[in-house]
Amino acid sequence: MSRVGKFAILGALVVLAVSAGTTGAARQDHRGGTLKLLAKAAGGTLDPQVNYTLQYWQLYQAAYDGLLAFTKAGGEAAFTVVPDLAESLPQPTNGGKTWVFKLRKGIKFSNGQPVTVNDVVASLRRIFKVKSPTSGGFYSGIVGAKACLAKPAGCTLKGGVSADAKKNTVTINLVAPDPELKYKLAVPHATILPANSPTSDAGTKPLPGTGAYYFASYNPNKQLVMKRNPYFKQWSKAAQPAGYPDQITQSFGLTVEAQITAIENGQADWTLEAPPADRLNEMGTKYASQTHVETLTAFWYAPMNTNLAPFNNVKARQAVNFAIDRNALVKIFGGPKLAAPSCQVLPPGFPGHVDYCPYTKNPGATWSAPDVAKAKQLVKASGTAGQKVAVVSQDDEVNKAVAVYLQSVLNQIGYKASVKPMSANLFFTYAQNTKNKVQINVQQWYQDYPAASDFLNILFGCDSFHPGSDSSINIAGFCDKKIDAQMKHALRTALEDEPAANKEWAKIDKQVTDAAPMATLFTPKHIDFVSKRVGNFTFSKQFYWLVSQSWVQ
Amino acid sequence: MGGTIAGEAPVRAGDLAAIGGSPWAIARRRLLRNRIAMTMLGVLVVIVVLCLAAPFYAKHVAHSDPFHSNLDGKTIVKGKSVSVMQESSTGLGLGVTPIGPTWDLHHYFLGADDQGRDVAARLLYGGRNSLLIGVAAALLTCIVATVVGLVAGFFGGVVDGVLSRLLDVVWAFPVYLLAISLSTVLIARGFSWGPFHLESGSLLLPIAIIGVVYIPYVARPIRGEVLSLRRKEFVEAAIGLGASTWRLLWSDILRNVITTVIVFFPLVLAIDMLTEAALSFLSIGVQPPDASWGTIILDGQGLLYTRPAVALAPGLAIAITVLSLNVLGDGIRDALDPRAKLRRID
Numbered sequence: 001m002s003r004v005g006k007f008a009i010l011g012a013l014v015v016l017a018v019s020a021g022t023t024g025a026a027r028q029d030h031r032g033g034t035l036k037l038l039a040k041a042a043g044g045t046l047d048p049q050v051n052y053t054l055q056y057w058q059l060y061q062a063a064y065d066g067l068l069a070f071t072k073a074g075g076e077a078a079f080t081v082v083p084d085l086a087e088s089l090p091q092p093t094n095g096g097k098t099w100v101f102k103l104r105k106g107i108k109f110s111n112g113q114p115v116t117v118n119d120v121v122a123s124l125r126r127i128f129k130v131k132s133p134t135s136g137g138f139y140s141g142i143v144g145a146k147a148c149l150a151k152p153a154g155c156t157l158k159g160g161v162s163a164d165a166k167k168n169t170v171t172i173n174l175v176a177p178d179p180e181l182k183y184k185l186a187v188p189h190a191t192i193l194p195a196n197s198p199t200s201d202a203g204t205k206p207l208p209g210t211g212a213y214y215f216a217s218y219n220p221n222k223q224l225v226m227k228r229n230p231y232f233k234q235w236s237k238a239a240q241p242a243g244y245p246d247q248i249t250q251s252f253g254l255t256v257e258a259q260i261t262a263i264e265n266g267q268a269d270w271t272l273e274a275p276p277a278d279r280l281n282e283m284g285t286k287y288a289s290q291t292h293v294e295t296l297t298a299f300w301y302a303p304m305n306t307n308l309a310p311f312n313n314v315k316a317r318q319a320v321n322f323a324i325d326r327n328a329l330v331k332i333f334g335g336p337k338l339a340a341p342s343c344q345v346l347p348p349g350f351p352g353h354v355d356y357c358p359y360t361k362n363p364g365a366t367w368s369a370p371d372v373a374k375a376k377q378l379v380k381a382s383g384t385a386g387q388k389v390a391v392v393s394q395d396d397e398v399n400k401a402v403a404v405y406l407q408s409v410l411n412q413i414g415y416k417a418s419v420k421p422m423s424a425n426l427f428f429t430y431a432q433n434t435k436n437k438v439q440i441n442v443q444q445w446y447q448d449y450p451a452a453s454d455f456l457n458i459l460f461g462c463d464s465f466h467p468g469s470d471s472s473i474n475i476a477g478f479c480d481k482k483i484d485a486q487m488k489h490a491l492r493t494a495l496e497d498e499p500a501a502n503k504e505w506a507k508i509d510k511q512v513t514d515a516a517p518m519a520t521l522f523t524p525k526h527i528d529f530v531s532k533r534v535g536n537f538t539f540s541k542q543f544y545w546l547v548s549q550s551w552v553q
Numbered sequence: 554m555g556g557t558i559a560g561e562a563p564v565r566a567g568d569l570a571a572i573g574g575s576p577w578a579i580a581r582r583r584l585l586r587n588r589i590a591m592t593m594l595g596v597l598v599v600i601v602v603l604c605l606a607a608p609f610y611a612k613h614v615a616h617s618d619p620f621h622s623n624l625d626g627k628t629i630v631k632g633k634s635v636s637v638m639q640e641s642s643t644g645l646g647l648g649v650t651p652i653g654p655t656w657d658l659h660h661y662f663l664g665a666d667d668q669g670r671d672v673a674a675r676l677l678y679g680g681r682n683s684l685l686i687g688v689a690a691a692l693l694t695c696i697v698a699t700v701v702g703l704v705a706g707f708f709g710g711v712v713d714g715v716l717s718r719l720l721d722v723v724w725a726f727p728v729y730l731l732a733i734s735l736s737t738v739l740i741a742r743g744f745s746w747g748p749f750h751l752e753s754g755s756l757l758l759p760i761a762i763i764g765v766v767y768i769p770y771v772a773r774p775i776r777g778e779v780l781s782l783r784r785k786e787f788v789e790a791a792i793g794l795g796a797s798t799w800r801l802l803w804s805d806i807l808r809n810v811i812t813t814v815i816v817f818f819p820l821v822l823a824i825d826m827l828t829e830a831a832l833s834f835l836s837i838g839v840q841p842p843d844a845s846w847g848t849i850i851l852d853g854q855g856l857l858y859t860r861p862a863v864a865l866a867p868g869l870a871i872a873i874t875v876l877s878l879n880v881l882g883d884g885i886r887d888a889l890d891p892r893a894k895l896r897r898i899d
Binding site: 255256257276277278279280281282283284285286288291293325327328329331332334335336337338395397401404405407408409411412418419420421527 | 620621622624625638640641643644645646647648649650667668669741753754836840841842854855856857858859860
């Protein structure tokens with residue numbers, strides 16, 4: 001190499017070092033300010049082991065940690081599970097049934113209390129004590145979980161979870177190997193909380209966490225405030241990175257229209273809500289640089305109560321599926337750039353997805369047009385014509401428009417339909433509780449983790465159906481023993497042969513779609529509309545916009 | 554010869570001769586001479602006729618079903634077939650906008666709403682419901698208030714005490730708060746009491762709720778008037794002559810307070826229509842897919858930015874109707890108020 005070349009390399013290195021330094025300094029300069037988020041209504045309880053809404057799961061990412069975490073990074077890198085409060089991601093032993101986690105040292109909760117193995121054990125027990133919505137779906141494979149599900153108050157997870165304070169380890173024993181346990185320990189329901197946390201839903205009382213921020217106050221009628229956790233020191237950038245804003249607020253009460261206007265005027269930074277149809281064109285033209293459209297692994301669907309007339313009749317459920325014009329629903333959601341018609345549970349691109357649509361004019365792989373004549377025939381054959389049906393939905397513009405559309409379809413095929421819109425604050429738990437006798441409602445499901453079971457087993461597995469509970473995520477109350485057994489088999493297959501398991505999931509997807517406990521409406525894309533001042537917008541495929549990783553100054 | 558009221562000029566004989574006829578005929582003539590009131594009555598008649606023609610317009614003119622979503626539908630604009638819901642083709646290509654007013658009576662005259670439904674047809678159907686609820690609720694208010702006012706004012710004592718306190722209880726609540734509270738409970742669950750059962754989506758619910766909350770506002774003045782009439786010489790004379798209670802109430806009292814009720818009616822109707830619109834706007838009045846002007850404003854709320862006509866049209870309809878009713882109500886009051894008559898003659 002020539003001397004000139006050596007100087008050139010040296011010079012380049014100096015420039016790189018300086019620029020790296022200035023970039024780091026520049027990033028430091030972005031620290032501070034208040035990130036102002038908006039939502040039409042509060043998302044219900046703030047308890048991370050009970051709440052099951054995207055609204056708060058997105059915020060929990062910066063406030064709480066589990067033993068493991070999904071990587072806080074943009075794109076599909078976010079699907080990778082990394083150690084969080086655990087030092088490393090252990091390899092299971094005992095044929096995949098035993099997992100031993102070594103806890104990091106020196107981490108403190110936002111109240112100054114150090115994190116210990118006892119907190120971990122207590123938190124895993126608390127999942128059952130507070131009747132977490134996924135206690136049956138995600139964590140029923142832990143030894144002792146059955147007893148905990150039967151008697152939550154006295155849950156000990158005996159033989160399932162134990163701690164060794166000297167070694168600073170926690171051992172989890174499973175009834176059977178679970179290839180998805182690493183995902184399940186990385187979602188907010190497996191958050192590690194102080195051992196002395198209340199053993200019932202904490203409601204509006206914020207619980208201390210270990211994340212970069214803590215929930216300073218929560219008034220569901222007004223505002224939620226997150227502040228920097230004074231005890232936080234970054235231990236893993238991938239698991240829990242430090243954030244930029246000093247404070248994050250989420251204010252409730254404005255209409256979606258007003259929220260969009262506030263963001264356009266720079267009075268707020270982001271809205272949780274799907275933008276109303278009449279603002280989309282403006283956002284896509286005048287504010288294109290502030291509008292982020294991302295593909296999602298999610299679906300909008302209308303669960304039909306399989307234990308309540310008229311939808312305890314499979315023909316009635318199939319009729320609804322045939323009658324729905326998915327293109328119409330795509331239009332309600334904002335057009336083909338924002339949604340695509342779908343008939344099945346698993347979204348495109350998801351493990352186990354194989355195109356399937358029996359509920360269309362020409363049944364086959366994809367949806368083409370509604371078949372209202374067939375739907376009317378099925379309603380007649382089911383003997384349910386003329387029955388009253390109430391469509392329950394959230395009261396925001398898009399959900400309500402979908403509900404009104406479904407009402408129109410139900411009336412068209414022979415039912416007497418009405419619409420019951422309600423606040424998002426109440427809707428999700430209301431729809432789950434069988435006591436409320438919800439016949440059909442409008443729901444959205446966004447993946448918890450990238451596995452077919454998260455859609456099929458969680459939403460339509462027998463373990464997810466808890467009659468009389470607010471935490472019964474199998475809203476349709478669908479429990480087909482044969483299909484359930486196949487789901488469990490697919491879960492076992494995934495331990496050794498994931499492609500084979502995905503083939504099984506594809507078959508299960510078809511069977512569930514045929515049984516029609518829901519009408520799949522469409523697969524959505526996700527829009528984030530941010531203010532001009534929001535920088536470093538990072539979209540994680542797992543938990544969407546990484547709120548704390550954006551700056552406002 | 555003319556009579557004199559203290560502080561007022563005597564009425565000339567010629568004037569009285571000119572007035573002539575029964576008090577009702579005089580009032581009718583006076584009302585007919587009030588051009589503004591008559592114009593407003595004309596406007597009201599036009600609105601009512603248009604609303605009654607809603608099914609004809611929807612079926613034979615617009616050829617649309619205003620209660621069924623038509624998101625994938627097409628219509629004709631200037632001879633070309635276009636989508637009722639139009640997808641954006643600029644920028645990021647986001648959004649779908651309902652077609653705007655075409656000003657063509659046969660094809661989405663006022664455009665479409667967010668479900669692709671014909672706004673003009675819904676406006677007419679909505680008007681039917683708004684007027685029906687308003688008229689029925691106003692009738693309910695006036696009839697019940699008249700009975701309560703008559704009984705309380707005439708019998709006095711314990712009866713008056715009980716009825717007046719009941720009215721006070723209703724009056725103690727801000728009227729909109731009471732209406733919203735009742736609607737929130739009843740619209741969700743319906744109403745069941747003994748043999749009476751009203752479905753949650755029934756139009757009878759808003760009628761009953763709106764009708765009830767305004768009863769004290771009419772019953773109070775009627776009671777006051779009855780109290781005053783009860784001490785008049787002609788009533789005491791009738792009592793002295795042995796007239797029955799029923800005769801006293803019917804012939805001597807009611808006939809003298811009925812003009813007050815008639816004056817109240819259009820004003821209560823106007824207020825009832827505003828209340829119905831407010832309740833429906835809050836989703837606790839008329840339930841979808843039925844329409845009222847209030848529900849159409851709610852539908853239009855989400856389209857204010859791109860299709861303001863959806864909200865403006867029913868808003869304008871309510872404003873014109875309420876203005877007409879108020880002006881007509883004033884005209885009726887002027888026509889029926891004998892003191893106003895004497896002042897005018899002067």
